[in-house]
Amino acid sequence: MRLREFYPPIEPYVSGLLDVGDGNEIYWEICGNPAGKPAVFLHGGPGGGLLPDFRRLFDPDAYRIVLFDQRNCGASRPSAADPHVSLEHNTTPHLIEDIERLREHLSIDRWLVFGGSWGSTLALAYAQAHPGRVTELVLRGIYLVRPSDEAWTFTPAGIANLFPAEWASFRDAIPAAEQHDLIAAYGRRIGDPDPAVHLPAARAWLDWELSANTLLPVEPPKLDDATVVTFARITHHYISNGGFLAHDALLSGIERIRHIPAVIVNGRYDMKTPPNQAWDLHQAWPEAEFHIVEDAGHGGSEPGTRHHLINATDHFRL
Numbered sequence: 001m002r003l004r005e006f007y008p009p010i011e012p013y014v015s016g017l018l019d020v021g022d023g024n025e026i027y028w029e030i031c032g033n034p035a036g037k038p039a040v041f042l043h044g045g046p047g048g049g050l051l052p053d054f055r056r057l058f059d060p061d062a063y064r065i066v067l068f069d070q071r072n073c074g075a076s077r078p079s080a081a082d083p084h085v086s087l088e089h090n091t092t093p094h095l096i097e098d099i100e101r102l103r104e105h106l107s108i109d110r111w112l113v114f115g116g117s118w119g120s121t122l123a124l125a126y127a128q129a130h131p132g133r134v135t136e137l138v139l140r141g142i143y144l145v146r147p148s149d150e151a152w153t154f155t156p157a158g159i160a161n162l163f164p165a166e167w168a169s170f171r172d173a174i175p176a177a178e179q180h181d182l183i184a185a186y187g188r189r190i191g192d193p194d195p196a197v198h199l200p201a202a203r204a205w206l207d208w209e210l211s212a213n214t215l216l217p218v219e220p221p222k223l224d225d226a227t228v229v230t231f232a233r234i235t236h237h238y239i240s241n242g243g244f245l246a247h248d249a250l251l252s253g254i255e256r257i258r259h260i261p262a263v264i265v266n267g268r269y270d271m272k273t274p275p276n277q278a279w280d281l282h283q284a285w286p287e288a289e290f291h292i293v294e295d296a297g298h299g300g301s302e303p304g305t306r307h308h309l310i311n312a313t314d315h316f317r318l
Helices: 052-057 092-105 118-129 147-154 164-172 176-190 195-210 225-239 275-284 303-316
Strands: 014-021 024-032 037-042 063-068 111-116 134-140 262-267 289-293
Touching (some): 014 092, 024 092, 037 092, 052 063, 052 303, 063 092, 092 118, 111 303, 118 134, 164 195, 176 195, 195 225, 262 275, 275 289, 289 303
Parallel strands (some): 037 111, 134 262, 262 289
Antiparallel strands (some): 014 024
16 A cells, blocks of 8 residues: 655745734644635644644645644744743633634634644544534544543653653653652743753653654654743643543543544554553544554654545545
């Protein structure tokens, strides 16, 4: 089988900043065909921001592709890179309403919603809040934000067993007396206004996040300090608050979206969002098309995963 490649690189034909209240503005852009089928891309992290390759998951002749940076990351303002910027108004309900404001601002009635990793969480939450606005869902690297899902990533009983050296670096960046609660210990450091304190903690946090991102090791991206602090602050904010979702909220809300055509894709060897989460979603929602990619980890650009995602957007363009 010949695996699908990304569509060619493409640039936005329009972009802007949208005031979403609470002193926040979100950066948005549109690519592709102005008369095409509307689709919105929800990035991961949270706090990961946009990458140019995200635009390339859609046929630019068929889709009006909307992308945006979620609150306080990427080109959205103010940036969480400034330790004095409050994240009080950065929660899942806020992000859901930001998506709705953007849809209304762009005069879009209904759209396909695409989300990977944290983006899959947000896509499910948005669709369950506004099912009448969603034509289809494309979901990758399913993240349900349950306590068991967080324990897999942040306790010694989970992924640490597969990445012991990387876990040791993450753990030992914190003094032994505080290692019983690493999330709280990192929170104190990442939230410290002194760069000498928050920057090393943010880099250690990001190193752990990236350590298990793909099936085969890849060169980690070289990120500037602002991007590292932004990602660490926002990701920690959501993890320490349970994603601002009730326990099992996403699975218990499936009845509201059962009628929406959907594709679920997850790597067999996804160490960040292991396939049990995708499986649990599929068990609750057997009507959704389900793919386990046998030679993939968590990365959305890994060949097998990319193949299924582009097949899905191509199918739904019709």
